[in-house]
Amino acid sequence: MINQTVNQIDRLATPDGGSMGGARLAYFCYFAAMAGFMPFLSLYYAQLGLSASEIGLLVGIPPVVTFVAAPLWGGLADATHRHKQILSGAVVSAMLVVLVFLVARGLPLLIPVVVAYALFSAPIMPLIDNTVLAMLGEERARYGRVRLWGALGWGVVGTVGGVLVDWVGLRVSFLNYFVFMLILLLIVLRLPVAQTSIGSRFWQGARSLFAEPQWVVLLIAIFCSGVAMSITNSFLFLYVDELGGSRTLMGLSLTVATVSEVPIFFYAERLLRRWGARGLLAIALLAQVVRTFAYALIPAAWLILPISLLHGFTFSAMWSASVAYASELAAPKGLMATAQGLLGGVSMGLGGVMGALVGGLVYERYGAVALFVAVGLVALAGLAFFVAAGPGATEQSRLRPRYPG
Template sequence: MYWSALYFIYYAAMAALSPYLPVYYRQLGLGGEQIGILTATIPLINLLSGPLWGWLADSYQQQKRVLVLSMLTVGVLGALLILPRSFIGLVVILVPLALFLSPLVPIMDSSVLQALGERREHYGRIRLWGAVGWGVCAPLAGRLAEQVGLQGLFVLFGVMMGVSSLLATRLSVRSTLVRPAGLEALSRFWADPRWRAFLFTAFTGGVLISVISNFLFLFLQDLGASQTLLGLNLTVATVSEVSILFVSSALLKRWHPQRLLMVGLILFSLRSLLYSFMTQPWMAMPIQLMHGVTYALMWVAGVSYAGVLAPPGLNATAQGLFSSAIMGVGMVVGSLVGGFLLARVGAIWMFRLVSGLGLLGAFILWRVRNHYDQDL
């Protein structure tokens, strides 16, 4: 009960912040390349700070304290985003914000899995409430932005993160992050061609996620979308995500995760390409229904496939590598490349050019399957 509520509030808070940051950057007069750098800041810091948080959590066994204090700090820093009006000022706040944001989801996810024990298959049903929180808050956040401005969303984010921190004090929290594997352990992954292909395809998926999540709203604004319509687009995407999460166990029982990952990547490419043909902002709504069979399907398939490929005793490291490839390196590169393309060729060709990445990732997985996993 408490975990479901925490997921709901946390992701509701994130729905009031992360999708609207690029819109706010443009409102301040920043260009495409500067927006790309700023959107890359959070995943880049997450990638670099993850091992540090893991070492601290494991060494001092203060996971609950890290979770609670990080939520409070993130809430304060998020609210302070109303103050800076320059690129440098935003960087000064975003760097510590990203630093304290990085341990939150890993600590929550791992603690839930450990609490479930042998009933880990129920994780998706608990995680669902995070998607519900996002979907419920998204249109309300859009409406609030129209009434009081984007700065009001940052204050709302701070309040909800404060509520999350209070709720977290009532939970049994355990460490989520593992210490970084040694070079010998990492070499075991790199020596397997299937892992090299898998990490590259996860990276391509991360680039697509980053480009769509960071720059779609800017394109919709150029087409005349209101803040309320932007929020409704998030809600539509959430509905499809919840649906896939709900049936993910059945999908994985019927099809191998490698095949599901290939399907997700191909559909991601199609989704990106379809955005480039929009001429009216409402046209994004049906395309957003593909969010479940792209992002959600790719994520659950990737987590499962990482578990299949993991060497004995290195499953946690395997999950960390997958997460770093998709949400770390992929997101950083997607933010920088997307910002560059937006400034140089515009949003239409940005979506068209990056659409080929999913096809490339799916092709590489198919080649590996033919050589090493023909029985899948």
């Protein structure tokens, strides 16, 4: 039954009857699984009686594990040429580990579960991305429109997940993850998973990139943004809970955020032509500053909804611009794949763990308002440094944006 449904959606989504519909559905299911699970995990930890600093520790583990494990998984896949087996095995393992959350109690038992979950989750998105890019071939510019299906999955299930958590309780979020990952597994087994290299020469290329001063400037700015994003993702719903907000409101805020993503992703190429990668990145950093300070000032929980509209800039524009700018800096060295891996590692890895760990300590000692004021200052420092340390006229001409149209 499920397989027949996947076949029907695949044919509808792809006029030529190929596999791109399955790729779209893969993104939808993966982010649907995450939307109904990850945003509510901090609330689940709090329900178990963990402190804010303990929650910060648990939330900070996955970025570190992913930063280390993703290149290792990629290297293993390249060395064995078993990309599909590793991807499907990772999906199955992540599904099963998530169920263990339901029986683990206390920090000592939860830590190994979180480590295992992060370890098995690490290769899933890189291998899916690698497959989609290989399927697109020379039409890689269409990647953003395929990736949009992930945003749709996040937005739709975010709201439904919030309603279900209100009705049934937080444990239903684990079932949501399991069901959508099961559908993802069925899709992955049908996809022509690419066996092109995703893990070779990563660290050698990273050392070469650090010789470029503007690359270091970009990473510092992206690190500050990653800290702000991590704190928002990890502690916003705890703050909304303090303000009396419902789980339905939390889920609705995910949908509002996703709606704001869609036009930015869709028109990203046009925005890059208008502002350039560096200009659009500066605008996104400014939006990050406004968003975090706004959270500190809200007197009522429902105000997270209009603030969530800034997510389109703080995530979609931020990611589109940073990916484009990183490509500009890395293209002369032939290290674009390495640049994208390092960009994600610094933003979601190092920035993610710093935001989670330090954020938990600040939240526990000083409260949510102080936390969002502090992270607003971090984001402001990142913006100020990015603008002040920009390239000179000669460097700007060398890094002139290269976008068609």
